[in-house]
Amino acid sequence: MKIRRLAEGTINRIAAGEVVERPASVVKELVENALDAGARRIEIATSRGGADLILVEDDGEGMEKGDLAIAVERHATSKLPRLGADDDLTSISTLGFRGEALPSIGAVARVAIASRTATGDAQEIRVAGGALDGPSPVGFRAAGQSGTRVEVRELFFATPARLKFLKSARSEDLATLDIIKRLAMSRPDVAFTLTMDGRRALNLESENDLASSSEALGRLRRLSQIMGRDFADNAARVDVARESLSITGFAGLPTYNRANAQMQFLFVNGRPVRDKLLVGAVRGAYADFLARDRHPALALFLDCDPSFVDVNVHPAKTEVRFRDAGLVRGLIVSSLKATLAEAGHRASTTVAGAALAALRPQANTTFYQQDYSHRPGVNDPGRSFYAPLLPADTAPAARIEEPSAQTSHDLPLGVARAQLHETYVVAQTQDGIVIVDQHAAHERLVYERMKKALENGGVVRQPLLIPEVVELDPAEVTRVTSRAAELAELGLIIEPFGPDAVMVREMPAMLGKADIKALVRDLADDIAETGKALSLKERLEEVAGTLACHTSVRAGRRLNAEEMNALLREMEATPHSGQCNHGRPTYVELKLADIERLFGRR
Numbered sequence: 059m060k061i062r063r064l065a066e067g068t069i070n071r072i073a074a075g076e077v078v079e080r081p082a083s084v085v086k087e088l089v090e091n092a093l094d095a096g097a098r099r100i101e102i103a104t105s106r107g108g109a110d111l112i113l114v115e116d117d118g119e120g121m122e123k124g125d126l127a128i129a130v131e132r133h134a135t136s137k138l139p140r141l142g143a144d145d146d147l148t149s150i151s152t153l154g155f156r157g158e159a160l161p162s163i164g165a166v167a168r169v170a171i172a173s174r175t176a177t178g179d180a181q182e183i184r185v186a187g188g189a190l191d192g193p194s195p196v197g198f199r200a201a202g203q204s205g206t207r208v209e210v211r212e213l214f215f216a217t218p219a220r221l222k223f224l225k226s227a228r229s230e231d232l233a234t235l236d237i238i239k240r241l242a243m244s245r246p247d248v249a250f251t252l253t254m255d256g257r258r259a260l261n262l263e264s265e266n267d268l269a270s271s272s273e274a275l276g277r278l279r280r281l282s283q284i285m286g287r288d289f290a291d292n293a294a295r296v297d298v299a300r301e302s303l304s305i306t307g308f309a310g311l312p313t314y315n316r317a318n319a320q321m322q323f324l325f326v327n328g329r330p331v332r333d334k335l336l337v338g339a340v341r342g343a344y345a346d347f348l349a350r351d352r353h354p355a356l357a358l359f360l361d362c363d364p365s366f367v368d369v370n371v372h373p374a375k376t377e378v379r380f381r382d383a384g385l386v387r388g389l390i391v392s393s394l395k396a397t398l399a400e401a402g403h404r405a406s407t408t409v410a411g412a413a414l415a416a417l418r419p420q421a422n423t424t425f426y427q428q429d430y431s432h433r434p435g436v437n438d439p440g441r442s443f444y445a446p447l448l449p450a451d452t453a454p455a456a457r458i459e460e461p462s463a464q465t466s467h468d469l470p471l472g473v474a475r476a477q478l479h480e481t482y483v484v485a486q487t488q489d490g491i492v493i494v495d496q497h498a499a500h501e502r503l504v505y506e507r508m509k510k511a512l513e514n515g516g517v518v519r520q521p522l523l524i525p526e527v528v529e530l531d532p533a534e535v536t537r538v539t540s541r542a543a544e545l546a547e548l549g550l551i552i553e554p555f556g557p558d559a560v561m562v563r564e565m566p567a568m569l570g571k572a573d574i575k576a577l578v579r580d581l582a583d584d585i586a587e588t589g590k591a592l593s594l595k596e597r598l599e600e601v602a603g604t605l606a607c608h609t610s611v612r613a614g615r616r617l618n619a620e621e622m623n624a625l626l627r628e629m630e631a632t633p634h635s636g637q638c639n640h641g642r643p644t645y646v647e648l649k650l651a652d653i654e655r656l657f658g659r660r
């Protein structure tokens with residue numbers, strides 16, 4: 059015989075290699091246990107990145123003396139429902155279920171677990187490198203106050219190889235913080251504190267303690283404590299359900315975009331996960347509104363019947379597998395798109411905030427020291443507000459002297475009052491000012507119109523009196539003409555014209571007068587970048603974006619009052635008009651209160 063069974067300690071150390079990859083994974087397992095035990099408050103402390111000490115104390119249901127000893131045995135769990143003589147892996151509703159964490163941690167560190175149930179007395183067991191000591195009575199919490207405290211010291215002392223590969227304390231701290239944040243986002247009802255080397259790193263009150271706070275509000279408060287206060291102002295609520303699947307949470311407006319995907323948090327049945335399917339779906343939903351290198355911020359909570367999802371993919375349980383991945387992907391994409399459409403033309407408030415910050419004069423400039431008393435006041439009713447303020451050498455704004463018959467009531471984007479620099483439309487709303495970038499806004503409107511026309515079977519074309527020949531290099535000619543059928547659907551009729559040119563015969567009518575040469579060259583560039591993997595519809599939508607970029611209402615065109623107001627009304631009626639195709643805002647709104655602050659009136 060040369061085959062023998064491994065010693066229990068060896069088995070646990072091997073298992074520990076997967077479950078306890080680093081200090082942060084110990085924290086994760088312990089906090090998950092606390093949540094599974096029904097804790098309302100969890101206190102976490104680490105020192106030296108968790109290598110010296112990890113301490114997690116909760117006020118959950120606690121463990122009886124007998125359970126305490128079994129808890130550190132391998133594959134021992136209280137969480138899997140029985141299925142006849144078997145265990146039921148198909149309906150897991152807890153974060154843990156594998157019964158591996160405590161024995162794994164006990165195999166590689168010195169662990170002390172003190173626990174008390176509501177009716178029992180406090181007991182403690184100690185495990186060091188797999189060797190058990192206890193349970194024995196200990197002073198821990200008062201009678202009737204259930205809870206558990208797990209103390210992990212000298213992590214990996216029993217596995218020196220792993221110890222050598224520990225990263226710096228700082229990077230372990232960051233990983234721990236990240237894990238606690240994710241768990242805290244999924245459970246706003248639970249209070250969390252995190253202390254690192256004696257410093258308070260996180261202090262989150264339970265959002266259920268706030269009287270009158272609805273569940274969604276509590277969730278949003280918790281999210282913005284973690285994702286930043288701006289998030290609440292720049293996020294739209296997601297709340298949809300289909301079959302046994304529901305998606306709730308908050309999606310950041312496209313204008314509130316980020317350089318990476320780190321502000322994307324996804325949860326499946328309360329479990330923080332990193333899942334490619336989810337990440338891809340989010341990307342797809344925002345593709346229309348964001349440049350490829352920008353990412354939205356969001357937190358989505360997917361809830362479904364436990365049998366619909368397999369969390370038993372990896373020991374760390376951060377990956378999941380869905381029984382119907384298509385349904386999940388479809389629901390994420392459609393719910394996000396619907397949410398963004400509903401958020402409509404709302405642009406991010408941080409845009410206005412940043413604009414205000416830039417405008418706000420420095421206290422020590424001469425600006426404030428000038429005497430403005432001769433100027434008409436903003437609140438001076440009978441007088442025109444802008445004209446006298448314009449320096450004489452500036453081109454006058456296109457001005458509407460009489461307040462138009464329309465009032466700003468019920469018009470979110472207000473009534474157009476002026477066009478400045480032939481680029482910006484300034485409108486007055488009930489309680490503020492809206493400044494519209496007319497080119498960006500128009501580009502968005504044309505894009506949305508094109509998409510609608512596409513859905514309804516094609517874009518109206520207008521033949522050119524004289525076909526336009528556009529020179530390109532031969533590779534570009536091939537690329538553009540290979541997509542001629544799609545372009546035709548979008549109203550652009552292009553054919554090859556020799557080896558290094560194409561001829562444009564018809565244009566989308568809605569583009570008006572466009573620079574055809576520039577348009578076709580841009581198309582050639584965009585088509586080069588487009589991956590083959592995109593569906594026909596996605597490819598069409600992408601080309602539509604390029605076409606929309608070349609519309610007639612460019613910056614620099616003077617608009618009359620009707621045109622300006624028509625633009626505002628169409629923006630209000632059009633989904634997604636708050637940002638251009640590249641995630642930049644199409645308008646900013648400054649509230650009167652902000653403007654008053656700007657002038658030191660408040």
Ligand SMILES: Nc1ncnc2c1ncn2[C@@H]1O[C@H](COP(=O)(O)OP(=O)(O)O)[C@@H](O)[C@H]1O
Pocket residue numbers: 087091092095116118119120121129130134135136137153154155156157158159160161205206
């Ligand atoms: N903080 C805690 N409070 C109450 N019981 C706990 C706590 N931590 C662990 N336990 C008990 O110990 C068992 C083993 O824990 P663990 O090894 O993490 O496996 P799992 O969580 O997968 O069940 C759990 O099933 C639970 O009954």
Ligand SMILES: [Mg+2]
Pocket residue numbers: 087090091153154155157159160
């Ligand atoms: Mg566990």
